[in-house]
Amino acid sequence: MNTMNIDAVDLNLLKVFEALHDESSASRAALRLGVTQSAISAALRRLREVYGDALFVRTGRGLAPTLRADQLKPVISEALNKCRQSLAMVNPATGNHEGRSVVVGLSDDFEMALGRRLMAEVRVRAPGLRLIFRQTHSQIVATALLERHLDLAITSGGFANRLLTRRVLGEGSYSCLLEPSSLRPGQTTLDIEEFIEREQILISSAGLIGMVDEGLASLGLSRRVCASTTHFAALPYLLKDTRALSTIPTHAAQAIAQLTGLTLLPCPLPMPRYPIELGWRTSAPPDPAVDAVREAIIGLF
Template sequence: FYICIVRFHSISSNLKVQDLCRCGTLGMSDDFEIAFGRRLIEEVARIAPKLRLIFRQTHSQIVGDALMERSIDLAVAAGGFAERLLSRQVLGEGGYACLVDPRSLAPGQNSIELAQFVARDQILVSSGGFIGITDEGLAALGLSRRVCASTTHFAALPHLLKGSQAVATIPAHAAQSIAALCDLALLPCPLALPRYPIELGWRTSTQLDPVLAKVREAIVASFA
């Protein structure tokens, strides 16, 4: 964490203590930000009213380096905290669900068969843009899918799915939040995919910043 000085047009000698606020940078991919960001803001505001949260994009493949380089203070990710100078706490585990335009479904349809799933175009959300966990699950069954587009941002999905027959398979927490806000249909994933850990990570230190400790408590409460 660092001190952020709120800038005014007056000269610096006129700044008062109340013009100073703490800022903390929290690394997470936007699926977590979409699903838990508002809750985190409210929880942090309750326990540390002067704290400003800065959300920064990261994912499990780069989160460890980001913490060690001090570009973020805390992180929520699906693993990636194996570095010996990092500590971690399991917040829970996640699964997957599907999103589609409801107009692409038959009346009353609230699920999708595997054959129907494979027949649809697919939107892939991936940091690399080439392959995802769904491809691995399908390959184990001798199946494959056609990915018509890839994106690195879950927030783009409503714009990419609306008016199409395409389907996106994403973490269930993000799928639920996006469906609730964007008039998309939430469907169970017809493919058995492995669940994954959701972890909170931070730099191990003998002297723990008390504000950092409070933010960690807020994160744990938000994911409870």
């Protein structure tokens, strides 16, 4: 059993641990910290002695964390962030967050719709801060926040936990996205007959049934799904030069249409609106970096 105490540990090793876990590579960790790769290797040997565990094992894709390393990561990162916070308190008026990062959990539809604008807001509110966008959704977001894998999260629900605080940012709706060449000249709407006549692309983690299918079933109708994907970003490539359509959250449809030239039309099927919520840990201590990002997100709505 390792009986080493903090007096015998070089706390700079914790920065190396964080960099190795984030980068999954000794060479990238060295670049991040501005040291040599041999220094990283030496630090890793000492970390292994301290924690009595391999911590990172070599794979074909770099360094993979062990179970112990994954357990240590949120604890070590939180400790380092408290140290960074203490330094920011020396001269908070500078508003410089160099070296800090805030992890925001969101699905790729929110990332496409909000990511660029959030980057611009944070650049003004918290100069030097790095945003880390990490994929999540309502079924797993609470666990990710509580296990400190995320600092903040934007989802359509999932925060019903007494240890989490949530704020409703707005409501979401659905629109249809399709190739403009598949429309008649001047066409600005779809009727329900054309809607179900066209092949459709489903965005779903399971790839089988979506909310559109449930809505159509209530009317005694069904649609033909020609393909399913888990990522909204694939849609421009899947819809191009086809008559297919996809019914997706309006914020994502707007973002994709603006960048790709695809057309956005109202969905002819009555679809329920859904809440867009921001969540974070209730017990998290005040952190100027996280606060700045939270206020920037609220400002976007």
